[in-house]
Amino acid sequence: MSWREALRLSDVAFAELSLQAIYAFRQGNVAPGGSGPRIVARARRRVVQSKAIVSFVLALLALAAALALRAVRLRAVFFGATLPPAAFEAGVVTALLSLDVAFLWWTGMQVLPTFLSSGVLPVLEPLPIDDRTLERTAGLLYLRLFDLPALTVLVVTPIVLGLAAGPWVGLALVPGVVAAVAFSLGLSLLTGRFFVRRVQGSRGGGGRTLLRWVYLVLWLVPAFAMFAFVIVAPSFFTTLAVLAGAGPSTAAHLLLAAFPFTLAALPALVASGPSGLGLDPVGWETLAAATAGYLALAAWSLVWVFGSVRRIGLVPAGGMASGPGVRVALKPQRPVLSVLTKDLRVASRTPGFAFLVLLPVLDAVAIGLLTFARAPGGSAAFGIALAAVVTAALLATFFGPAFFAVEVFAYAYGRTLPLPDRSLLAGKVLLVAMLFLVAGGTVLGITLTRIFDPVLFVAFIAAELPAVVAASLLELGILFRRARSKGLPITNLYSGAWISFLVAIPGLVVAGLPLVAFDYALAGGLELGLLAMAAVALGELGIVAPLMLGRGDV
Amino acid sequence: MTGESPVSRVAPLTIEGLTVAYGPNRAVDRLSLSVRPGEIYGLLGSNGAGKTSTIKSIVGLVRPLEGRIRVFDQDVAEHGLDAKRKIGYVPETSLLYDALTPREFLEFVASVRHLDAAVASQRCQSYVTAFRLEAEFEAPILTLSNGTRQKVLLIAALLHEPPLLVLDEPLNSLDPRSVRIMKELLVGYVARGHRGILFSTHTMEVAEQLCHRVGILDRGLLRAEGSLPALRAQVKSGDATLEDLFLQLTEEGEGVRAAVEALTGRR
Numbered sequence: 001m002s003w004r005e006a007l008r009l010s011d012v013a014f015a016e017l018s019l020q021a022i023y024a025f026r027q028g029n030v031a032p033g034g035s036g037p038r039i040v041a042r043a044r045r046r047v048v049q050s051k052a053i054v055s056f057v058l059a060l061l062a063l064a065a066a067l068a069l070r071a072v073r074l075r076a077v078f079f080g081a082t083l084p085p086a087a088f089e090a091g092v093v094t095a096l097l098s099l100d101v102a103f104l105w106w107t108g109m110q111v112l113p114t115f116l117s118s119g120v121l122p123v124l125e126p127l128p129i130d131d132r133t134l135e136r137t138a139g140l141l142y143l144r145l146f147d148l149p150a151l152t153v154l155v156v157t158p159i160v161l162g163l164a165a166g167p168w169v170g171l172a173l174v175p176g177v178v179a180a181v182a183f184s185l186g187l188s189l190l191t192g193r194f195f196v197r198r199v200q201g202s203r204g205g206g207g208r209t210l211l212r213w214v215y216l217v218l219w220l221v222p223a224f225a226m227f228a229f230v231i232v233a234p235s236f237f238t239t240l241a242v243l244a245g246a247g248p249s250t251a252a253h254l255l256l257a258a259f260p261f262t263l264a265a266l267p268a269l270v271a272s273g274p275s276g277l278g279l280d281p282v283g284w285e286t287l288a289a290a291t292a293g294y295l296a297l298a299a300w301s302l303v304w305v306f307g308s309v310r311r312i313g314l315v316p317a318g319g320m321a322s323g324p325g326v327r328v329a330l331k332p333q334r335p336v337l338s339v340l341t342k343d344l345r346v347a348s349r350t351p352g353f354a355f356l357v358l359l360p361v362l363d364a365v366a367i368g369l370l371t372f373a374r375a376p377g378g379s380a381a382f383g384i385a386l387a388a389v390v391t392a393a394l395l396a397t398f399f400g401p402a403f404f405a406v407e408v409f410a411y412a413y414g415r416t417l418p419l420p421d422r423s424l425l426a427g428k429v430l431l432v433a434m435l436f437l438v439a440g441g442t443v444l445g446i447t448l449t450r451i452f453d454p455v456l457f458v459a460f461i462a463a464e465l466p467a468v469v470a471a472s473l474l475e476l477g478i479l480f481r482r483a484r485s486k487g488l489p490i491t492n493l494y495s496g497a498w499i500s501f502l503v504a505i506p507g508l509v510v511a512g513l514p515l516v517a518f519d520y521a522l523a524g525g526l527e528l529g530l531l532a533m534a535a536v537a538l539g540e541l542g543i544v545a546p547l548m549l550g551r552g553d554v
Numbered sequence: 555m556t557g558e559s560p561v562s563r564v565a566p567l568t569i570e571g572l573t574v575a576y577g578p579n580r581a582v583d584r585l586s587l588s589v590r591p592g593e594i595y596g597l598l599g600s601n602g603a604g605k606t607s608t609i610k611s612i613v614g615l616v617r618p619l620e621g622r623i624r625v626f627d628q629d630v631a632e633h634g635l636d637a638k639r640k641i642g643y644v645p646e647t648s649l650l651y652d653a654l655t656p657r658e659f660l661e662f663v664a665s666v667r668h669l670d671a672a673v674a675s676q677r678c679q680s681y682v683t684a685f686r687l688e689a690e691f692e693a694p695i696l697t698l699s700n701g702t703r704q705k706v707l708l709i710a711a712l713l714h715e716p717p718l719l720v721l722d723e724p725l726n727s728l729d730p731r732s733v734r735i736m737k738e739l740l741v742g743y744v745a746r747g748h749r750g751i752l753f754s755t756h757t758m759e760v761a762e763q764l765c766h767r768v769g770i771l772d773r774g775l776l777r778a779e780g781s782l783p784a785l786r787a788q789v790k791s792g793d794a795t796l797e798d799l800f801l802q803l804t805e806e807g808e809g810v811r812a813a814v815e816a817l818t819g820r821r
């Protein structure tokens with residue numbers, strides 16, 4: 001059979017995938033009103049909308065990079081004459097390609113569980129379709145998960161940068177964006193395979209749970225790059241300036257051989273001329289070899305993806321349930337705590353969910369470590385530590401709505417249990433509060449020797465806590481009511497992310513108001529700032545909690 | 555709650571004028587039936603007859619267009635949580651938290667149902683042993699076979715010993731040994747106290763063996779209801795099997811014959 005047949009089959013399968021992603025029928029949800037074709041069309045439209053959001057963010061990244069390339073004055077302000085234009089341009093493009101890879105990879109992590117749980121590939125498998133067509137169908141189906149975002153990176157990014165820095169610069173970026181997309185697809189699938197084998201299929205038990213979380217942290221650190229890059233960007237450009245000033249060196253050659261700097265150097269060389277980066281013969285050879293190597297790797301990655309999607313799509317239905325028998329002992333908890341425990345257990349086998357759980361903590365670690373770059377006991381170190389807590393609060397609040405997503409797993413079954421919505425909501429809010437406290441505690445642990453007053457620091461965390469609780473109550477309360485009225489689960493990035501983004505806006509306002517109050521009152525002293533912050537946070541909780549929890553079943 | 559809920563002689567389940575619609579399609583049309591204390595009631599019907607829609611309405615997954623459903627005299631629309639406490643439900647498809655293991659899932663169910671740890675463990679141990687589930691007890695549900703998933707759902711439904719079991723094709727995918735255990739278990743289950751079971755199935759033999767009364771649903775309408783002897787009397791066929799009665803009452807006998815002739819003729 002032909003590519004045309006594979007394309008046709010992937011189209012049918014993608015309709016099913018969209019339907020499952022949006023309406024989660026396989027999780028027992030009931031069909032909404034309307035005719036079949038209309039429901040399918042609605043599901044497809046929502047998937048396209050979600051892809052459009054991701055693509056929009058990627059286009060914004062390209063625009064930001066284009067503006068940076070034109071902002072020569074910005075470079076002069078930050079780096080003076082020490083950073084040559086070509087190094088600056090290569091740095092900006094490196095940042096852009098890194099963020100593109102991180103964003104596409106993260107997108108893949110979000111949608112892959114839906115892709116696997118939709119069961120679209122196992123449906124095709126018994127049909128009389130030859131192996132090659134099945135492989136092509138699976139590959140095309142996988143590509144369609146990324147189509148709009150990938151096209152944005154492949155087409156929009158070179159055009160936008162070409163408009164900003166010249167058409168040849170845009171053209172020279174093409175190898176970089178092609179490799180970025182190919183690596184993202186490969187990394188998504190590679191981590192997806194790892195997820196199926198080592199995380200999703202991991203048996204229960206205390207030691208294994210801990211091991212799963214260790215795996216997830218290790219796995220999520222690269223995905224965390226998107227955020228981490230923002231933090232390390234100043235140091236990165238400073239390092240570039242140092243390397244550029246020192247002339248050809250082993251470190252400079254290593255940087256030239258590192259993705260994505262290798263492919264980011266190409267547009268920089270086009271923009272600034274062959275002498276722009278001051279490369280010696282070894283540098284040119286390194287650049288040529290690394291470019292050829294990465295392009296070959298990108299091609300191999302695409303071939304590997306096409307050959308592997310089919311296998312990973314057939315989630316093992318059994319065979320992993322081996323091992324010795326166990327003594328049956330159940331340890332029931334209070335319902336609210338059982339929701340929290342269940343969510344943490346689900347997260348420990350669901351990377352997309354684990355990412356949201358770990359992000360505020362990893363962020364706190366990253367920012368907390370920055371305090372070591374400042375003098376101990378200084379107000380700058382204290383400020384950084386506070387910033388880490390603030391970011392953790394805002395991240396926990398921003399991603400709070402996504403914690404509702406876990407309910408899609410057996411969403412329908414969960415609704416048949418006598419679990420009051422109030423308990424379910426309280427369990428989710430407890431998770432958000434716990435994340436904030438763990439992140440705050442982590443920062444405190446890291447910076448204990450660096451900040452002057454741990455008591456004030458703890459007071460800051462305590463003052464913000466009611467606002468974090470109020471914000472997540474507000475966000476999750478709105479989502480629960482909407483889900484009950486519409487019967488729609490919020491499953492992942494591709495199935496109604498817009499509503500999560502929308503409810504995050506009032507949530508962020510609620511979480512942010514005490515911080516604004518702190519900032520205003522800080523002129524009267526730190527203690528007054530903390531008092532103002534606590535008063536606003538408690539006031540918000542006093543208003544939001546009765547609204548969201550006061551009427552029995554939400 | 556230990557599951558020994560005080561129940562009186564009121565009907566475990568009463569449905570009055572239930573109508574369920576998906577858009578313009580009526581899946582269930584003015585259905586009325588009741589499950590009496592100590593009774594296994596079989597809900598029979600072809601695919602799409604409205605069995606699952608009826609059951610989903612009882613457990614709160616579908617909002618009916620019209621009608622009332624009462625569980626031990628409590629209206630599920632007004633007292634949903636109380637009704638859910640009295641129900642053990644097995645869905646038609648294996649709706650489970652795939653990322654949890656059976657132990658983790660059952661622990662969550664036991665927590666939500668406020669079960670005592672010792673009681674929950676002891677009951678769970680009995681079922682796990684009976685269904686030979688020990689080896690899979692710590693494996694993620696995602697990796698389990700359909701039959702094993704079904705066993706987990708059955709245990710979850712039985713764990714709190716509810717006075718009303720609502721089972722949608724509960725024997726699907728089970729191995730013969732587990733089917734036999736379940737049959738014996740269900741018969742014994744209603745014999746104790748004033749419990750009731752609503753049981754949907756396509757399998758006429760199972761219904762014939764287990765059910766005190768059956769209701770035959772056809773395109774959302776209840777065509778007939780009663781015990782097997784009562785249904786035989788209704789169609790004036792003294793020795794008809796439930797399958798024969800079903801085909802006669804749903805007026806599908808002729809259709810079956812025509813379909814078989816068409817198929818065999820084609821061969």
